[in-house]
Amino acid sequence: MATITVIGAGAMGSAVGRRLAEGGATVLTFLEGRSTATLDRAKAAGMRPTTLTEAIGADLVLSIVPPAEALGVAKTVAAESLRLAKPVVFIDCNAIAPATMKQVAETCAGTPVEVIDGSIIGGPPRPGYDPKFYVSADSENHTRRLSDHGLVVRRIDGGIGAASALKMSYAGITKGMTGLGTAMMLGAIRNGADESLKREIAESVPDIDKRLSASIPDMYQKAYRWVAEMREIAEFLGPDDAASQIFHGMAGVFEKMAADRDGDAVLASQLDKLLAVKEGK
Template sequence: MEIAVIGAGAMGGAIAKRLVENGVSVLTYLEGRSAVTIERAKRAGMQPADLDAVAGAGLILSIVPPATAIAVAEQTAAAIRRRGLKTTFMDCNAISPQTMKQVAEIFGSDCGTVLDGSIIGGPPKAGQKGPKLYVCGDAGDSSAVLAEHGLQVRRIDGPIGAASALKMCYAGINKGVTGLGTAMLLAAIRSGADAALKRELQESLPDLDAKLASAIPDMYPKAYRWVAEMEEISEFLGEDDPAALIFKGMAGLYRKMAEDREHGGLLAEQLDKLNNGGR
């Protein structure tokens, strides 16, 4: 069975590599991608193919930034219709249940089966199990092939949107804490309370302090992708939930951190200095 992975980023490339290591032929679509991404796909053992060839795979995984999930679904559905085939498309992106339902509507009933997937955890690494791939809407057990070839798959009972809801809730807590810590540490730096705050965190909330010291630097290269993810969480919560405003603010914070990275990383440098004890 051929599996296609659209998205050869850090996560998509690592998942593809795990499948290849377990005997799967993995296609990918690389048109318009950077030289770094093309090289990553090559190292993972992915086979470049045009979109029509990708559409012929028995299972297609979409693992792309949330802002491009709809565009990828539209391109893939169009290719499937051109070929007159039916296949299984699993959206594994950090999107809201509302956006996931839009994805399902794009494919309709004439393209095959649409599965709602979400990935929790970091990219697979040698000697480690890797992330958990949650999936719902899989009455035909199409995801079983992934579990048979090296990935952790967990089924969720529920309609399309349940796996996406899980991702929104988990990411809202995990990345929300990172964003909250980033915002308040930067505020402490601006106001001269940074050393005192750091000491208090170490003394009264050591577990949180350790998490932030690790999670904040890890966030810098990913901040640009987290903007849309925070916006998806805000949409998931809905206008009637005051907490939706929190995640609109988080989107703005991560946008600021992405821009900081593009312009020399002054804020990141200040945060790193604080977390490294002023060194």
């Protein structure tokens, strides 16, 4: 039975911790400075909060935090690893650009930390559903322990940056579509073309209509987390690629939707009303 640390006990981190615990792993977490609600969520998922030293002494250490926190977690793990007398296997599972992932690896250079590039495709694990954990730079197959305890792991040939590139590409398409649909529908609402747009989408491209009708409302509570992710995707494409500007724009869209959720939710209400319009009405 493996001991696995999950740093981060948000919706994804706690669900991953629960799946690993259900699969027989001992699951630790380090939550210094986090809220009581976060501590309660971690404990309910079968995760045991502990000290940083014990946490990084586990067989595997997973980082599942918002993109903006990824480098800080790596720095903390690298510094604490110098206190241990054994190697630390650290898997960064965050939605970060390959360049940021390489910074994570560089941060850990010269320490006992072995860095594995990871990315999660899909939502939090739940009964009957499993996201996929893609990994690269795992020459020793350390991540087999994740498979052994209930996670779906897929290996990618390539080094640091390969798994992160997959995440950036996939999220750019899927979350980018949600952001684009949100922006265009809000534009149509402002100009009185909203119901006509919705009916045309439903008639002409029903698959897109179905997808946006689910993904846009689902986005509201996640929008604040997607802001940094969109900026990471822009970084992934690079300043010489004009498409990077699209994702700077998407960051702005999600920033606006996050502020709307924290405020009076006027935009969300307008979108919900529009998404409820049925074809032919």
